[in-house]
Amino acid sequence: MIFSKKITLVYNVINLLKNIFLLSIVFFFCKLVNLQAMQQSAITAEKHQWQKSSRTIDLEARFLREEELIHTVELALTQYKNIQLVNLQDHAVKLAADLPNQLQVTVVIDAFRAFTTAAYVLEQHPNSYRITTKSEVIARLASACKHPLLIGKSERGAALAYDIPNSPTRVAELSVTGRSVLHRTEAGAKGIFLAQNADIILVAGFVNAEATAEYIRKLVNPKITLAPMGHEATTPSLEDHVCALSIATLINNEKITIEKFIPALRKGSGSYFFSQDQWQYPHEDFKRCLEMGQPSFAIQAIIKKDYAILRRCQ
Structure with a gap:
């Protein structure tokens, strides 16, 4: 057991x-x-x-590289004692403080894409060409025009329908001759109004950089101000600074090539032109905006209260 x-x-x-x-x-x-x-x-x-x-x-x-290039361009511009580069915030202040007995010439720069588009519009000899920052102004002006062409897009809070975007390629696809063109843009138009104290306001991109410089060289003792407007008139952009450098070198009868900046532009602000939204940002715009000398004429802006008239310089 x-x-x-x-x-x-x-x-x-x-x-x-x-x-x-x-x-x-x-x-x-x-x-x-x-x-x-x-x-x-x-x-x-x-x-x-x-x-x-x-x-x-x-x-x-990428952004650090662009900032470095912008800084390099700014340093290069300091060698031209007859030209001043202005910041967006103190632009109007500096102009007002200049000597009154000197011809004040301000070049407002918006290469991507407002003033490239402007050159393509004026190349076709429209009946009139007016530019502003507000859709309500565009709507008011359009109501008094027969068959106007509306360029741009509505700002936030506005609902106006535009015919084509702010694009030189889209302008080239249309017949603009004899039409009343109304153009809304943020940075370029804002720069025009900030330059209201100048005796002569010119607008430029790469396309008319040579013609702008040639026009300025013919003036007697001008005080030259270059105003690159940048992204939405808030932050500097490489393309507008390089365009400013191009104009400065050309005014001083020097040569410049922009090819070395193209890779950085392609990766930076120019990348919009290679996105899926090809209606707003056709890839052809990238080449058109960087093509110097075509179309080639200086463009003057004349302020009329809440809009400005753009016309070829005589």
Whole structure:
């Protein structure tokens, strides 16, 4: 009897140890699977974080590069003592402080794309060409015109329908001759109104940089101010600064090539022209906006209260 109980006890102990062993194996494999899942999750999270960090670094590098190039252009412009480069915020203040007995000439620059578009419009000899910053002004002027051409797009809060975007390519596709053209743009038009204290206001992009410089060279003792308007007239842009440098060098009878800036422009603000929205930003605009000498004539802006008239310089 006692022997039988001992055998039963041993058997139970063996079964208990067996079960403990099996449970240990199951626990070990569960823990191993869970650990592998956690490691994979950590690796995936780290990979996503690296990718996000990499994209951030790329973007920061792009903007840093553009800022460096803009700074380089600004330094290059300091060698021209007969020309001043103005910041957007203090533009009107500086003009008002200049000597009154000197002819004040301000060149407002918007290469991507307002004043490139303007050159393409004026090349076709419209009946009239007016530019402003507000859709309500465009609507008022349009109500008094027969078959006007509305260029641009509505600002936030406005709902006016425009015929074509602010694009030289879209202008080139139309017949503008004899039509009344009404153009809404933010940066370029704002720059015109900021320059209201100048005796002569010129507007320019790369297309008419040479003609603008030639016009200025014929003036007697001008005080020349270059106003690159940048992105929405809020932050500097490489294209407008390079255009300013182009005009400054041409005024001083020097040569300049912009080819070295094109890769940075292609990756920066020019990238819009290679997006999916080809109606608003056709890729042909990139080439047209950087093509110097075509069309080629200086353009003057004459302010009329809440809009300005653009016309070829005589």
